[in-house]
Amino acid sequence: MKILRTRAASVSRQGLCTALLVASLTTAAVGASPPHHTADAGDPAPGPGNPQRLPHGSPNLALPDLVPPPGTPGAPGSGTPDGGPDKATGIPATALAAYKNAEKLAGEQWPNCHVPWELIAGIGKVESDHGTMGGGLRTDGSTAKPIIGPPLTGDKFALVRDTDGGRYDGDRQFDHAVGPMQFIPSTWESYAADGRGTGQKDPNNIFDAAAGTARYLCAGGLDLSKQGDVEKAVLRYNSSRDYLNTVLAWMRTYQNGGGGAVADVPVGSPSGGSTLPTIPTVPPVPSVPTVPTTPSRPAPGNTTPATPKPNPKPKPDQSKPGGDKGKPGDHKPKPPATASSLELKSDQEVTADTGKAFPSLTVRAVTADGDPVTGTRVQFEVIGKNGPRFHHGRTATATVTATTGKDGLATVTGLTAGATSGTYTVRATIGDRGSTHADFTAVVTEPTPPKADEIVRPGNTPLSANAGASFGQPISLQANAKGKGKDKSKPVAKVKITATVYADGKVAKTGPYFKEGDNRSRTVTVTTGDDGKVDLPPLFADDRTGSFTLLLTTGDGVQLSLPLTVTSKPGEPTESGQPGDKGKDTGKGEKKDTKGSGKKGAPASASSSPKATRTTD
Numbered sequence: 001m002k003i004l005r006t007r008a009a010s011v012s013r014q015g016l017c018t019a020l021l022v023a024s025l026t027t028a029a030v031g032a033s034p035p036h037h038t039a040d041a042g043d044p045a046p047g048p049g050n051p052q053r054l055p056h057g058s059p060n061l062a063l064p065d066l067v068p069p070p071g072t073p074g075a076p077g078s079g080t081p082d083g084g085p086d087k088a089t090g091i092p093a094t095a096l097a098a099y100k101n102a103e104k105l106a107g108e109q110w111p112n113c114h115v116p117w118e119l120i121a122g123i124g125k126v127e128s129d130h131g132t133m134g135g136g137l138r139t140d141g142s143t144a145k146p147i148i149g150p151p152l153t154g155d156k157f158a159l160v161r162d163t164d165g166g167r168y169d170g171d172r173q174f175d176h177a178v179g180p181m182q183f184i185p186s187t188w189e190s191y192a193a194d195g196r197g198t199g200q201k202d203p204n205n206i207f208d209a210a211a212g213t214a215r216y217l218c219a220g221g222l223d224l225s226k227q228g229d230v231e232k233a234v235l236r237y238n239s240s241r242d243y244l245n246t247v248l249a250w251m252r253t254y255q256n257g258g259g260g261a262v263a264d265v266p267v268g269s270p271s272g273g274s275t276l277p278t279i280p281t282v283p284p285v286p287s288v289p290t291v292p293t294t295p296s297r298p299a300p301g302n303t304t305p306a307t308p309k310p311n312p313k314p315k316p317d318q319s320k321p322g323g324d325k326g327k328p329g330d331h332k333p334k335p336p337a338t339a340s341s342l343e344l345k346s347d348q349e350v351t352a353d354t355g356k357a358f359p360s361l362t363v364r365a366v367t368a369d370g371d372p373v374t375g376t377r378v379q380f381e382v383i384g385k386n387g388p389r390f391h392h393g394r395t396a397t398a399t400v401t402a403t404t405g406k407d408g409l410a411t412v413t414g415l416t417a418g419a420t421s422g423t424y425t426v427r428a429t430i431g432d433r434g435s436t437h438a439d440f441t442a443v444v445t446e447p448t449p450p451k452a453d454e455i456v457r458p459g460n461t462p463l464s465a466n467a468g469a470s471f472g473q474p475i476s477l478q479a480n481a482k483g484k485g486k487d488k489s490k491p492v493a494k495v496k497i498t499a500t501v502y503a504d505g506k507v508a509k510t511g512p513y514f515k516e517g518d519n520r521s522r523t524v525t526v527t528t529g530d531d532g533k534v535d536l537p538p539l540f541a542d543d544r545t546g547s548f549t550l551l552l553t554t555g556d557g558v559q560l561s562l563p564l565t566v567t568s569k570p571g572e573p574t575e576s577g578q579p580g581d582k583g584k585d586t587g588k589g590e591k592k593d594t595k596g597s598g599k600k601g602a603p604a605s606a607s608s609s610p611k612a613t614r615t616t617d
Contacts, residue, residue, distance in 0.1 A: 003371035037312035045220025048157040052187040054158035059126045095130035096139045102210035113218035116227040120213050122250035131206045149177035167431045179203035181213045191216040339365035342438040353447040358415040363428045364408045372408025379429050380412050387424035391416045416442040450490040451480035452492040464565040465541040474535040479528045491532020498525045502549040510544045541566040
């Protein structure tokens, strides 16, 4: 970008112009005051530490030529050869559309602000010659090259250390004013606007930048139909009175009919449309700087401004936006390409079981033309609570950042599902610009329940007890998945096994029971551990003697039957008069159900084998 210094000649001329304009500017800052009420609250006004008002570049303080009111000889629009608008103060068509669009948006959002497009255009003229310092405007409002101001190192201009990580200005040490409206990055973050309705807010696009300027001027509830509020608004953009007077002079010129739309400067052409040729930046000196020799300007009395030649051949020191590269102290990094969107380069939907890792996520940062952008910081964030987290070492976070490589790709790994199943969004954004994002869908599922092909009881010790006594050691079980071929069986964890005591083919109402604390039950459910093993609760016999069956069943239908025997207490006579036979099930006094053995799920008879496999119906 070509930075223009304030010259002594310009200042003198500015004084003359200001004196001639002071009456109109004092009586009506933006024309007739429309009916209005109390100004909208809108955004809060910038604080006293806002860097935007500090010197952040060398604005073009060249004043417009003084012209008579419209309709008189020499007025804009009446003296041009083609009958069109005055080319000396003309505004490129795209820029003019952006300024009017900003006025419209401001009128909808802050109807009591009354910001006119001519005021926004005045700032655009002074800051970047309506964006033409970026090599020309595209029809979508973007500049051919980013417009980057000088580094705010505290030397020639204010000291503003980096606040955007170089995202907008390519400098990670100091901030620069950026874009056609020359926003300081931190100011843009507070007053950014979407002037195109795309969901993006780009300070290098004149539609967004102009809308952001309107928002900034209206902040704090200012009413720009009042002269005092106009001055306050412009001075918060740049605290120089010379700057204020120049902006208001251009505003009045446009309100009087100057500045009609002209063709956009072709992309890549040097900037044009200024009333002064571009002057190289010169280092500051203690005294008044020596004015470089420049082509003479028309005298103040000359009411017919010169028409610039279209597309002049670039001068050597104007061929690049950065200006003269050979001067010491120039700290202008080469402006990097700006990413305008993200493309998904890996699966949009990824799935993982609870506690397991997801596949990697990849996006590509691209320009508006679809070219990959290197060095773009991309933030990946899990939206919502209890969702997956990015795990790196012992750290688990919902947000992680990656930087694009030469191919414009940024990839992150380590996304791990939590304990809660569900569907979650992982959002990738360019830096912290939430408006420019691409979304992944992360689905957390419950793991498939493990299946066992067999239940085994290690050992073959008979299960027997005296009436009223314990069966001894807890009954140990193991769930296995059968191996294929020569492979051995493998234990299966988290298998639920239900154990039920049967008598005469029915679920027993008396006989052996499981004891858990004070509770007695003849049916219990247990779950195998990581080693596939589990112990049943302690099993006891009541006073009923005889033969019983313990049926073990998994949810997948695998069964194992274990015989249980309860004998009389030692020394007690049986009904036949022989010790040990009392209570023996003889079939007398209790009708035996001969049909129960054929029912599904009921054991036909106790198995002597400690091993059983899946049953089939």
